[in-house]
Amino acid sequence: MDILIISFSNSDYDRAAQGVAGAGRNLATVLGGRLRAVVIGPGNAAMNSRLAAVADEVIVADQAELAEYQPEIFLQALTSICRDAAPAAVLFGNDTYSQELAPRLAHRLSGSAAGDGIELAVDNGAIRVRRSVYGGKAVATIELKRSPAVLWLRARAFEPAPEKDSATAAITRPAVDLSMRAPTQIIERKSEGAGEARLEDARVIISGGRGLGGPEPFADLQDVAGLIGAQLAASRAACDSGWCPPSWQVGQTGKKVAPGLYIAVAIRGASQHMAGISDARVIAAINIDADAPIFKHCRFGIVEDYKNVIPLLKEKLAALQR
Ligand SMILES: Cc1cc2nc3c(=O)[nH]c(=O)nc-3n(C[C@H](O)[C@H](O)[C@H](O)COP(=O)(O)OP(=O)(O)OC[C@H]3O[C@@H](n4cnc5c(N)ncnc54)[C@H](O)[C@@H]3O)c2cc1C
Numbered sequence: 001m002d003i004l005i006i007s008f009s010n011s012d013y014d015r016a017a018q019g020v021a022g023a024g025r026n027l028a029t030v031l032g033g034r035l036r037a038v039v040i041g042p043g044n045a046a047m048n049s050r051l052a053a054v055a056d057e058v059i060v061a062d063q064a065e066l067a068e069y070q071p072e073i074f075l076q077a078l079t080s081i082c083r084d085a086a087p088a089a090v091l092f093g094n095d096t097y098s099q100e101l102a103p104r105l106a107h108r109l110s111g112s113a114a115g116d117g118i119e120l121a122v123d124n125g126a127i128r129v130r131r132s133v134y135g136g137k138a139v140a141t142i143e144l145k146r147s148p149a150v151l152w153l154r155a156r157a158f159e160p161a162p163e164k165d166s167a168t169a170a171i172t173r174p175a176v177d178l179s180m181r182a183p184t185q186i187i188e189r190k191s192e193g194a195g196e197a198r199l200e201d202a203r204v205i206i207s208g209g210r211g212l213g214g215p216e217p218f219a220d221l222q223d224v225a226g227l228i229g230a231q232l233a234a235s236r237a238a239c240d241s242g243w244c245p246p247s248w249q250v251g252q253t254g255k256k257v258a259p260g261l262y263i264a265v266a267i268r269g270a271s272q273h274m275a276g277i278s279d280a281r282v283i284a285a286i287n288i289d290a291d292a293p294i295f296k297h298c299r300f301g302i303v304e305d306y307k308n309v310i311p312l313l314k315e316k317l318a319a320l321q322r
Contacts, residue, residue: 001088001147002033005055006078008097009041009062010069013050015201016093018160020153021054023120024091025161028056030122031088035161037169038081040074042067052167059085060171065178071100072182079108080176082148089127089144092152094200094256099152106150113150114142116256118157127151136252136275155200156258156279197231199250204230205259205280207250209273210237211266211288212306218244220310221265227317233257235267251276266306269294286310 005024007017021037028035037055039047043062051058061077078101082090090105092098094116106113118139119130127149133140144151199205206225208218218232225232232248239249250257252272258279265286267273274297277283284300285292286309295301302309 001031002036002085003028003031004036004038004059004082004085004087004090004148006038006040006090006092006098006101007047007051008069008095009039009044009047011047011095013047014198015160016095016155016198018054019156019158020091020093021051021161023117023153023158024089025054026158027089027091027120027122027127031125033088036085036087038078040066040077041069048171049167052169052171053163053165054161055169057169058171060173061176062173063176063178068186069097070182070184070186071097071104072180072184073178075101075104075108076178076180077176078105081174082109084174087148089149089151092150094152094154102150102152106148109148109150110146111148111150112144112146114144115152117151117153120151120153120158132275132278134271136278137271154256154258154279199231199233199248199255199257202231202233202257202259204228204261204263205233205250205257206230206263206265207233207235207248207267208238208244208265209235209267210241211268212238212243213266215243217306217310220314223314224263224310224317227314227321230261230263235270235273264294264298265310267294268292269297 003024005020024035034056036057037051038059040061092102103113114129116131117129121128127144130141233250234244234248239246252275256276260281262280263284283298285294285298286302286306288305290303
């Protein structure tokens with residue numbers, strides 16, 4: 001049976017999308033089906049041809065009604081495409097559009113859904129997904145009993161799909177009835193951090209917590225980030241305090257990141273925060289409290305007031321660049 005992977009045309013064929021394609025290719029191989037990529041949203045020829053180099057078919061849904069993200073209309077289009085394709089599984093990334101659409105799509109298709117997948121397997125024809133639970137303290141294996149299995153997968157948890165030398169897959173544009181009236185209307189759109197690289201793709205992250213005491217110290221963290229090519233992030237407490245944008249939040253209800261190095265500054269290390277960084281290769285922490293839970297998880301730790309550490313760090317890093 002075929003596997004469908006879903007990409008939104010307003011994003012790139014980035015590391016997260018490559019991982020979804022990789023997971024899809026493996027499932028398709030095991031189940032003996034095709035890997036079919038759906039690209040939904042305004043026309044994006046570059047994305048179509050990248051996917052044509054990894055998938056067996058690219059299904060493009062770029063009708064005028066899909067020019068702007070509208071959950072009900074996108075859901076209608078995906079439901080129609082999936083009903084025609086009758087796939088064994090539909091794979092999404094872990095972005096906000098995917099998290100919004102995937103469970104609803106599973107319901108419309110009378111399938112089953114599971115999110116934040118970190119491993120996929122097939123056992124006796126049944127698709128199983130592994131995902132972390134209880135804020136990252138345990139890993140559950142879930143068998144998806146009803147077909148199709150609609151899954152959203154954690155960024156970077158899967159190897160990219162192998163690419164063919166040239167874009168060889170057929171690109172099709174099925175007719176989709178989008179004449180429905182959306183039950184909701186978007187009144188206003190505010191974009192945040194347009195043009196910024198995605199936190200999920202960052203190699204190095206420096207993240208601030210409530211212990212910073214206010215928004216100003218984030219400027220110092222930004223200086224350090226500039227010196228080491230890092231991106232800024234934050235705990236929920238710092239975001240909720242309005243010191244930084246909500247899009248910086250890392251954790252159970254924020255972004256799941258997988259950098260090579262995660263520097264946690266004045267972050268306690270609550271389980272809900274750690275759930276977002278369980279895939280970080282190296283965690284370094286600066287915290288004034290030697291008993292802070294973050295020290296149980298980090299490879300490098302400095303027990304000190306961040307105000308004494310960050311200026312020194314800045315100075316040393318700047319000296320290294322001279
Ligand atoms: C359902 C649910 C979901 C949640 N989801 C998330 C999530 O996605 N992400 C998330 O982060 N949290 C989440 N939380 C909140 C989480 O439980 C914690 O409350 C939050 O992570 C605490 O943030 P913090 O470590 O910045 O703040 P605090 O817990 O206040 O810790 C501040 C730390 O800074 C240290 N500190 C203070 N002053 C200094 C100084 N001068 N120098 C150095 N260190 C200093 C302190 O010792 C302390 O360890 C969630 C909670 C719930 C219930």
